[in-house]
Amino acid sequence: xSLENFMSDAIxxxxxxxxxxxxxxxSSRIRLARNFENRSFPLIxxxxxxxxxxEFFQENYQDTAFDQQGALQFIRIxxxxxxxxxxxxxxxxxxxHLTEHAEEAGVLLSESEQxxxxxxxxxxxRIQLYLPGFQLQKTLNEAFxxxxxxxxxxxxxxxxxxxxxxxxxxxxxxxxxxSVMMHLPALTMTHQMNRLTPAINQLGLVVRGIYxxxxxxxxxxxxxxxxxxxxxxxxxxxxxxxxxxxxLIEQERQARETLTEELSIQLEDRxxxxxGTLRYSRIIESKEAATCLSDxxxxxxxxxxxxxxxxxxxELMVLIQPGFLQRYAKRSLSGRERxxxxxxxxxxxxxxxxx
Amino acid sequence: MECQECHIRPATLxxxxxxxxxxxxxxxCEQCAKENGYVSYGQEGYSLHNLLSGLFHMNPSSIQxxxxxxxSSTALACPKCGLSYHEFTRVGKFxxxxxxETFEDNLNPIFRRVHSGNTKHEGKIPKRMGSGxxxxxxIAAYRESMQEYIQAEEFExxxxxxxxxxxxxxxxxxxx
Ligand SMILES: [Zn+2]
Ligand SMILES: [Zn+2]
Numbered sequence: 365x366s367l368e369n370f371m372s373d374a375i376x377x378x379x380x381x382x383x384x385x386x387x388x389x390x391s392s393r394i395r396l397a398r399n400f401e402n403r404s405f406p407l408i409x410x411x412x413x414x415x416x417x418x419e420f421f422q423e424n425y426q427d428t429a430f431d432q433q434g435a436l437q438f439i440r441i442x443x444x445x446x447x448x449x450x451x452x453x454x455x456x457x458x459x460x461h462l463t464e465h466a467e468e469a470g471v472l473l474s475e476s477e478q479x480x481x482x483x484x485x486x487x488x489x490r491i492q493l494y495l496p497g498f499q500l501q502k503t504l505n506e507a508f509x510x511x512x513x514x515x516x517x518x519x520x521x522x523x524x525x526x527x528x529x530x531x532x533x534x535x536x537x538x539x540x541x542x543s544v545m546m547h548l549p550a551l552t553m554t555h556q557m558n559r560l561t562p563a564i565n566q567l568g569l570v571v572r573g574i575y576x577x578x579x580x581x582x583x584x585x586x587x588x589x590x591x592x593x594x595x596x597x598x599x600x601x602x603x604x605x606x607x608x609x610x611x612l613i614e615q616e617r618q619a620r621e622t623l624t625e626e627l628s629i630q631l632e633d634r635x636x637x638x639x640g641t642l643r644y645s646r647i648i649e650s651k652e653a654a655t656c657l658s659d660x661x662x663x664x665x666x667x668x669x670x671x672x673x674x675x676x677x678x679e680l681m682v683l684i685q686p687g688f689l690q691r692y693a694k695r696s697l698s699g700r701e702r703x704x705x706x707x708x709x710x711x712x713x714x715x716x717x718x719x
Numbered sequence: 720m721e722c723q724e725c726h727i728r729p730a731t732l733x734x735x736x737x738x739x740x741x742x743x744x745x746x747x748c749e750q751c752a753k754e755n756g757y758v759s760y761g762q763e764g765y766s767l768h769n770l771l772s773g774l775f776h777m778n779p780s781s782i783q784x785x786x787x788x789x790x791s792s793t794a795l796a797c798p799k800c801g802l803s804y805h806e807f808t809r810v811g812k813f814x815x816x817x818x819x820e821t822f823e824d825n826l827n828p829i830f831r832r833v834h835s836g837n838t839k840h841e842g843k844i845p846k847r848m849g850s851g852x853x854x855x856x857x858i859a860a861y862r863e864s865m866q867e868y869i870q871a872e873e874f875e876x877x878x879x880x881x882x883x884x885x886x887x888x889x890x891x892x893x894x895x
Contacts, residue, residue: 595837
């Protein structure tokens with residue numbers, strides 16, 4: 365297996381599979397923060413100490429295999445080109461933080477791209493596990509398996525009272541960040557997200573857009589995650605998140621129903637205009653592309669558009685990001701060049717589905 | 720009034736801190752307040768700066784058990800990694816596992832604010848240190864319910880639980 369595998373496809377293999385409630389929940393993610401017991405945390409550790417950690421991973425885990433996830437590959441971030449780094453960030457396989465500390469950072473990636481273990485991020489270890497659709501419980505179980513497996517060789521920084529010890533006090537205890545990526549076009553169109561977001565925050569959960577800056581959620585894609593990591597078991601954290609997500613799914617379904625009943629022709633018009641834009645435009649900015657992709661995806665979910673896979677939103681949302689475009693062009697591109705290439709890639713991709 | 724930190728700029732912030740019932744007042748300029756991590760500005764959203772500094776002028780109950788501002792803790796530093804308490808409050812991050820022990824006395828108010836009142840881990844335990852901790856948790860839970868039975872004057876049930884605790888404690892001694 366080579367690095368090329370992780371770079372060539374915009375969507376990870378697991379994204380092509382349909383998970384539960386995948387018309388609304390695109391993916392479930394579990395992240396566990398862990399540190400070595402007797403080493404300074406990456407924030408203040410010396411370069412040699414961090415190198416030791418990288419060496420440890422290289423030696424112990426390179427080309428090992430874990431469970432059903434296929435072979436694991438250890439990659440030093442310093443060995444990646446700027447564009448390759450961007451691509452891995454855009455696929456959510458590594459964090460921007462990791463690339464900012466590239467000199468001493470690494471990642472252990474599974475062939476399935478479901479497991480990503482970041483090394484020397486803010487904590488020594490950030491274990492991430494993804495599953496398609498809405499299946500947090502299963503994702504947690506899988507992440508625990510990886511955690512137990514790593515623990516065979518690593519003594520974690522752990523305290524009876526405080527739990528897993530982390531660099532940031534906001535992660536201490538379970539070190540768990542559970543999250544789902546949701547496509548919520550109907551709730552956004554009907555301006556209900558503005559009302560729901562504060563209510564969800566009140567419950568100790570965080571709602572944010574994944575693409576785009578500030579509070580906007582490009583492509584109507586939101587991430588919902590837990591904030592509290594201490595004093596609640598992983599099980600409780602996941603169950604609380606699940607119950608809020610279930611309610612959001614319900615609300616989104618209702619809003620979609622209302623839209624199709626009351627604004628059927630307007631909705632259909634909007635969906636097909638967006639479809640036309642994606643199909644025929646020659647220049648398209650990422651924001652417009654994201655909006656149109658969201659409409660088209662909604663059109664697929666509601667049955668207005670046939671012969672298009674649901675995964676087109678996941679795939680094209682990644683494909684239209686700057687890193688991926690430049691990876692494709694094999695050079696860095698100006699803003700205008702990106703908009704032209706973006707339009708052309710989208711046209712090509714949609715043409716592929718219709719033939 | 721001049722700033723009590725730099726003695727140059729005028730004090731524009733007047734912070735009140737209650738330690739063991741003793742009220743102390745601080746008069747500092749904005750810059751010193753910011754540099755020392757007492758307050759933070761212009762930071763969007765949810766940051767530990769705001770939370771830590773919030774302790775100095777938010778609800779009094781959290782301030783009371785926040786012994787941080789005594790002379791000794793200003794000089795406090797982690798023996799393992801060298802991170803000072805002052806630096807910890809400024810950056811809002813720990814340097815190593817030993818920092819948790821070193822700053823132990825000051826952590827509960829911070830954790831309470833970050834984790835809605837929680838200070839104690841309730842989740843997963845590393846497999847290798849598992850069984851001992853599991854037992855301790857069980858004993859603690861038994862003790863609680865024993866107290867409840869005593870309160871309810873159900874002494875027979877309390878005695879049953881007392882025996883269970885003894886058994887667990889014996890096992891623990893044998894193992895260690
Ligand atoms: Zn001053
Ligand atoms: Zn330390």
